[in-house]
Amino acid sequence: xxxxxxxxxxxTEADLNYEGSITIDKDLxxxxxxxxxxxxxxxxxxNGERFDTYAIEGEAGSGxxxxxxxxxxxxxxxxxxxIVTFGFYSNDELxxxxxNIVLLDENNSIKEMLTK
Numbered sequence: 001x002x003x004x005x006x007x008x009x010x011x012t013e014a015d016l017n018y019e020g021s022i023t024i025d026k027d028l029x030x031x032x033x034x035x036x037x038x039x040x041x042x043x044x045x046x047n048g049e050r051f052d053t054y055a056i057e058g059e060a061g062s063g064x065x066x067x068x069x070x071x072x073x074x075x076x077x078x079x080x081x082x083i084v085t086f087g088f089y090s091n092d093e094l095x096x097x098x099x100n101i102v103l104l105d106e107n108n109s110i111k112e113m114l115t116k
Contacts, residue, residue, distance in 0.1 A: 002099040003087035004032035008045070009104050011079045013066040020069030022053050024083065026060040031110060032100040034085055042071070045080040055083075063108035 006028055013023075022042060024034065034040065036057045043050050053071050058064035065083075067075050075081060089097055101114040 001087060001089055001094070001097060002084060002101075004034050004085045005099060005101045006032060006034075006083040007101065007103045008080050009065045009083055010106060010108055011067060011075050011077050011081060012064050012108065014072035014075065014077055015066060015068050016070075016072040018068035018072070020053065020071065021056045022071060022083070023056050023058040023064050023066035023068060025058045025062050025064050025108060028102065028104075028108065028110070029055060029057060031102050031113065034083075038085060041084050041086075042067075042074070043082040043084070044075045045082065047075065047079065049074040065108055 022040060034055050037054050039052060040055050041052050051071060051074050058066065098115055102110050103112040105111040
């Protein structure tokens with residue numbers, strides 16, 4: 001099941017020479033409950049690319065969304081992306097289940113939090 005989603009994040013940097021991953025503003029990680037080194041899926045709205053990587057914590061309040069290493073080939077600064085994680089839940093857990101979804105504005109600030 002979908003566990004967390006950052007919707008319409010704007011790529012702010014791409015560093016091909018970094019070892020890999022996606023840098024995400026700490027405030028955004030905290031808002032949806034993504035932890036550093038957690039596997040994430042990234043969907044590029046601009047070019048249709050889809051890839052898996054892991055999250056690393058960026059400076060809180062910076063709005064950073066940075067593609068690192070090979071992922072830097074999957075998007076350009078200014079592209080809009082969706083970042084998601086998934087989890088496994090028991091039937092009992094599904095009774096109270098709701099994903100953590102955050103809609104972002106053009107500055108990667110929280111525009112809206114969607115909850116059940």
